[in-house]
Amino acid sequence: MSEMSRATNYLLGLTMLYYTAPKQADRKKNPVAWCSSIAPVEFLRAMDVLPLFPENHGALIGARKMGVELAEAAEMVGYANDICSYVRVDIGHILTGKSPVDGLARPDFLVCCNNICSTVVKWYENLAHHFQVPLFLLDTPFNHGLQIPEYSLNYVEAQLREFIPWLEDVTGKKFDEQRFKEVAMVSKQTSSLWRDVLELAKHKPAPFTAFDTFNYMSPIVTMRGTPEALEYYRLLKEELLQKVAAGEAAVTGEKYRLLWNGIPVWFAMRPMLQLFAKYKANLVCSTYTNAWVLDFDPDNLLRSMAEAYTAILINQSLDLKFGNLEKLLQEFELDGIIHHSNRSCKPYCFGLYDLSRRLQAGSQSIPEMIFDGDQTDPRHFSWAQFETRFQSFIETLTLSEPPNENRR
Amino acid sequence: MESILQNLLEVAASPAKEVTDWKQMTGGKVVGWLPIYVPEEIIHAAGALPVSLWGGSTEIARADAHLQGFACSVVRAVLEYGLKGTYSMVDGFIFPSTCDHIQNTADIWAGLFPHRPKFDLVYPANRQSQAARGYLEHLFAGLVQWLEELTGQKVTEDKLRGSIRIYNQYRALIAELYSLRSRRPESLSGPEMGQIIKASFFLEKAEFNRRLSELLPWLEKRKVRPAPRVRLVVTGIMAEPVEVLAILDELGGAVVADDLALGARILRAPVKEELPPLAALADRHLRLGPCSTLYDCRKGRGAHLQQLVAEHAADGVLFLNMKFCELEEFDYPVLKAELEEAGIPLLFLEVEQQMSALGQVRTRLQAFLEVLEQGVVS
Incomplete structure (x- = not known):
């Protein structure tokens, strides 16, 4: 744990590249687009457009505890x-120019997909x-x-077809279909590796926690379709497989395996991790990180993309x-669920x-906990309340028949 | 004439009674629809009575077990009414894809009332797409089929044309009423105007048209209050609770034009009668707006409000914000900047359907009207 792993190192480099490349880009060659978090970036990457993701940036702002200050600026x-x-x-x-990474480079155009909410539509307007x-x-x-x-799929597919001339128009570049296919296949492989990574937590004990995956996920969101993102997940999977082989546990003495249903509370990740570990509880999966597993069919690319982007679970x-x-309860042999009732x-x-x-x-009722919170705004979250609720949740887990001891 | 008006006010005050009476009299089906855009013409053509389910001022108790407190008061009230049986006379429900609140409530509803017929009207948000028209026609054809099953009646092209004509008349009559409100605000009190519009959402439209066309000439000569000292354009989802309008009257103000969802937004844009009916209804949907619930990357609402202010010689704009309506709340900062630049005074007033204490509303309205009366433009 003392020295940084290759994958972690690689991730730091990628993150740096992701934020700085758009700032230095020659916009004629590499226009910059701001995108909602699960938008069809394969089209953009195929045209050397550099996408930026305000939601991902928002998570970072939350994690670096700048949420209140910046939210208040908007409220003003x-x-x-x-x-x-x-x-x-x-x-x-x-409005303020403040950010943990010196802000996002100004966009040349915007791409919004409402497969996650109607909020993004208004936001992008x-x-x-x-x-x-x-x-x-x-x-x-x-x-x-x-x-x-x-x-419905006919309509989505038609829009994807319309997206191409629209992009050609705003970028002044020609769309290269062959290149697009290649990018889509890189994206598909990256998604598939990402799924493999997430599924490694099925091992007992799990070699990582969902908190780790909230960090691992950044390239699948922001750099999907690039060889760099693919390489990152190759490295990551390799490392995690070694941990599995060595029987390494992310939470020593893992006793309870939990699911996180919702977006993370970005500003309270560390105390949560510590609290959970204290009770030998590990978040082994989340419904959130699974959202970026996208599968495309190379023989029917646009149709399968229409389907993949529409089938995002929150849109179902x-x-x-x-x-x-x-x-997930079955596959990850879970003992309990934490639901984030997220004000945002x-x-x-x-x-x-x-x-x-x-x-x-x-048929198999499972202990659950629902808490009120927010992804980025600590004014909508109370740590004391969360802690109390978690402790009584753990009590329920202790009492519930038997805490998977027989399976272990 | 007074009695026609009184009757409309009663319908608005207790719509359930009116709807139940209609049902007993005709033996027809009642179809309830949630905000905002639903092609009532199709429901009408199926011989059913379309009624609007836009919440109300009920106390929220049962719905709290299903929806968080930060869901808007409309969906909480709809769920509450559903759970306590207020909608027992409603045979079918239509949930449009207006916003995340309604869209998600539709699924909660489906789980709670699996045997009550429901139709999810999932609109194309990208109306710029060439494929939106085809999608819409398909969607409306699905609605036709659902209604035919519900009512046992065939929705023929002739019936659709007939209903479209009735609804175009309805929109034309409402336009006359709107024009009267602007020319002679003294004809009607604020609450009366609001309640007439509301009554139209529960009455069979040919019947409503008959009543309103009788009423209009009489209203031309009626005088219930002095000419207002301040003329306002009101924008938002709905002007409820209706007491807000009464307070405005008391303070010497009047709404002379609106950009309300439960108002001008659903009542504008006639259907083109020369097109095939379903295509015509799809065509109308593509022309609707500006509206916070319809995607508009040009943000045309500000310009629309400025136009209303100019046309109706209004002194300012009242933004009635339905608490927790994110779609409206997103438009506000843009409008605020635009209206400020145009020198048009704007008041942001937050309302909820289940609002009892209106003291603060009164204070803020009073202060706003005073500023406007003095002609002080901030």
Whole structure:
């Protein structure tokens, strides 16, 4: 643990590259686009556009405890406190120029995909208005059923086709289909490696915690489709496999295996990690990090992309969200679930109580804890309340029959 | 004439009674729809009564077990009414994809009431796409099918054309009412105006049209208050609780034009009668806006409000913010900057449907009106 691993080192380099390259870019060759977190960046990478992700930057602002200051700057110009804190800190950073990484380079255009919420649509409208730059919206209709309707996919695919000439127009560059296919395949392989990494936590004891994955995830979000991101996950997987082979545990004496349902509380990661470890509890998976596993079919690329980008879990029915939780419970042999009732993220939150009720009514009812929090704004989170709730949750786990001892 | 007006006010005050009576009289089905855009024409053509389910001032008790306190008061109230049986006379429910609050409530609802027919009206948010029109027509065709199953009636092209005509008349009559409000604000009190519009969301439209067309000439001569000292444009989701409008009257102000979702936004843009009906309804949806719930990268709402202020010789704009409505809250900072630059006074007033204490609303409105009366432009 003392010396930095190769993968960690590589990740630091990547992060540096991600933030600095757009600042130094010749915008004719490498235009800069701000994107919502699960947007079809494969098109951008194929055209040497450098994408930046305000949500990812928001997480960093939260982790570096700059959330309140920047959120308040946005509130000063009329942004309500109810609005997602990623938005408020982003607007705050634009207005003040403050950020842990000296800010995001100014965008030449914007790309927004509403597969995560309707909030991003409004956010990007306001960004387009502020920067006076073009905005492309990829609309992925919400799926209330068990299967995404064909006519919905036709519509999403048509928009992806429209995205190409739009990009050619705003960048003044020609779209190279062959290059696009290559990027898409790199993206697919990276996604697949990312899934492999996450699934290594099925091992008992798990070689890492979900808190680690909240750091590991940055390249899959920000650099998907680049050889560098692919290389990072190759290195990471290799290292983690060695840990598995050595029987290394992220939490010594791992006793409880937990799932995190929601976006992290970025500013309270460290104390949470310590608190969990104290009770020999490990977060072994999260519904959040799984969102960036995207699969494409090389023989039917645009159709499969339309499907992959629409099928993001938060864009699906409560039935499908429930099915996913049940699957994870089985696969990761979980003992409990922590739900983040996140003031910022409405689609992740509304329905949580019913999801929990369904889990309790299911064949294998499982201890759960729901807490009120926020991803970036500490004014909507109380550590004391979280700690108390966690302690009683652990008591429930201790009492519940038997804490997976028989399986271990 | 007074009795027609009184009757409309009663419908708005207790819509459940009116809807139940209609159902008993006609034996037809009742279809409830959530905010904001629903092609009522299709429901009407299926012989059903479309009614708006836009929450109300009920105390929230049961809904708290399903929705966090930071869900907007509309969806919390809708869920509350659903759980306590207020919607027992409603046979089918339509949930449009207006926002995350409604979209997610639709799924909670499905789990709570699995046997009550429900249709998810998931609109294309990217109306600029060439594919949006085809998607919409497909969506509306699905709605037709769902309604046919619900009502047992065939939705023919003729019936659709008939309903479209009735709804175009309805929109034209409402436009006349709006024009009257601006020309002669003394004809109607603020709450009366709001309640007439609200009543229209619960009455069969041909019937409503008959009543309103009788009422309009009479209103031209009616005088219930002195000419207002301050003329306002109101923008937001809805002007509720209705007491806010009463306070405004008392203070000598009047709404002379609105940009409310439960108002001008759903009542503008007639359907083109020369197009095939479903295509025409899709076409109308593509032309709607500006509205906080419809994607608009040009942020046209500010310009629209400035235009309303100019057209109606208004003194200022009242932004009635439905607490927790993120979509509206995103528009506010942009509007604020634009209206400031144009020298148009703006008041941000936060409301919730379940609001009892209105003292602060009164104080803030009073201060705003005083500033406007003195002609002081900040």
